[in-house]
Amino acid sequence: MNNLLKELRAQGGISQAQLAEALAVSRQTVNAIETGKYDPSLPLAFKIGSFFGKPIEDIFKP
Amino acid sequence: MNNLLKELRAQGGISQAQLAEALAVSRQTVNAIETGKYDPSLPLAFKIGSFFGKPIEDIFKP
DNA sequence: TAGCCATGTAAAGCACGCTTTACACATCTA
DNA sequence: TAGATGTGTAAAGCGTGCTTTACATGGCTA
Numbered sequence: 001m002n003n004l005l006k007e008l009r010a011q012g013g014i015s016q017a018q019l020a021e022a023l024a025v026s027r028q029t030v031n032a033i034e035t036g037k038y039d040p041s042l043p044l045a046f047k048i049g050s051f052f053g054k055p056i057e058d059i060f061k062p
Numbered sequence: 063m064n065n066l067l068k069e070l071r072a073q074g075g076i077s078q079a080q081l082a083e084a085l086a087v088s089r090q091t092v093n094a095i096e097t098g099k100y101d102p103s104l105p106l107a108f109k110i111g112s113f114f115g116k117p118i119e120d121i122f123k124p
Numbered sequence: 125t126a127g128c129c130a131t132g133t134a135a136a137g138c139a140c141g142c143t144t145t146a147c148a149c150a151t152c153t154a
Numbered sequence: 155t156a157g158a159t160g161t162g163t164a165a166a167g168c169g170t171g172c173t174t175t176a177c178a179t180g181g182c183t184a
Contacts, residue, residue, distance in 0.1 A: 039104045
C-alpha cells in the first residue's frame with residue numbers, strides 16, 4: 001500500500017511531529033506510515049483524509 | 063466506525079460466505095465487520111469499496 | 125423429520141497497528 | 155561550538171485484525 005503522505009505533508013510545510021499531533025498519534029506512527037513500515041488503521045486513514053481534505057483513495061494507493 | 067456492509071450485501075443478494083470469498087477473507091471476518099466487532103484493515107476496506115463500486119467514505123462512517 | 129443454507133458466536137494463535145522511551149545523525153543558527 | 159529541530163530507527167508491550175476449527179440456531183425444502 002503506497003501513499004502520498006510525505007508529499008502532502010511537505011506541500012503543507014509541516015513536520016511529522018506536527019502532523020502526528022493533529023492526528024492524535026505518535027510521531028513514530030506518522031514516520032512508519034510514510035516510510036511504508038505498515039498501513040494505518042481505517043479510522044486513522046479517515047483522519048488523514050480529513051486533515052488533508054482529500055478522499056482516502058486520493059492519498060493511499062493499493 | 064459504522065458501515066453499510068450488511069445493507070449493500072443484502073442489496074446485492076449475496077451471502078456473507080460469497081462476499082468473503084470475493085474479498086479473499088474468512089466468513090467470520092465479514093461477519094465481524096458487519097456486526098461491528100472491529101474495523102477492516104485499510105487494504106481490506108479498499109477491496110470492499112472496489113467490490114461494491116463505491117468510495118470507502120460511502121461505505122464506512124467514522 | 126432430516127438435511128441444507130445463512131448467520132452468529134467462541135477460543136486459540138499469529139501478525140499488524142500503535143504506544144513510550146530512547147538513541148543516532150544531519151542541518152541550521154545563536 | 156553548543157543547542158534546537160527534523161527525521162529515521164529500535165525494543166518492549168498492549169490491543170486489534172484475521173485465521174482455523176467448531177458449535178448453535180433459524181428458515182427452507184425434500
